[in-house]
Amino acid sequence: MEDMESKDKRRFFSRKKICRFCAEDIEIDYKNIDLLSQYITDRKKIVPRRSTGLCASHQKILAKAIKRARVMALIPFTVLHD
Numbered sequence: 001m002e003d004m005e006s007k008d009k010r011r012f013f014s015r016k017k018i019c020r021f022c023a024e025d026i027e028i029d030y031k032n033i034d035l036l037s038q039y040i041t042d043r044k045k046i047v048p049r050r051s052t053g054l055c056a057s058h059q060k061i062l063a064k065a066i067k068r069a070r071v072m073a074l075i076p077f078t079v080l081h082d
Contacts, residue, residue, distance in 0.1 A: 017053025021062075028061050030068040036075060040066065044078050 021028060028035070039047050039062055046066055049059045069075045 019053065019055040019058055021058040022055060028058065028065050030065040030072065030074070033069065033074055036062070036066050036069055040075065042079070044076055 020026065026035070030036070039052055041047060046063055049056070052059070054062065066075065070077050
């Protein structure tokens with residue numbers, strides 16, 4: 001019984017993620033490849049909001065910038081096209 005109670009007390013509380021672009025007033029630009037590559041997985045997929053902690057408006061802007069950089073051939077679409 002005591003083991004179960006001690007497990008209940010050790011719950012993990014994650015810290016609330018804040019939008020980096022709101023907090024630091026960073027502008028998202030499709031030409032800034034270093035910034036965009038932080039929000040792309042190793043398989044070249046866009047990282048979701050729940051992982052990045054971005055607000056909805058900045059996630060949309062970021063996704064558009066990544067897609068624009070892909071079309072301009074600044075970022076590859078997939079790993080195979082490196």
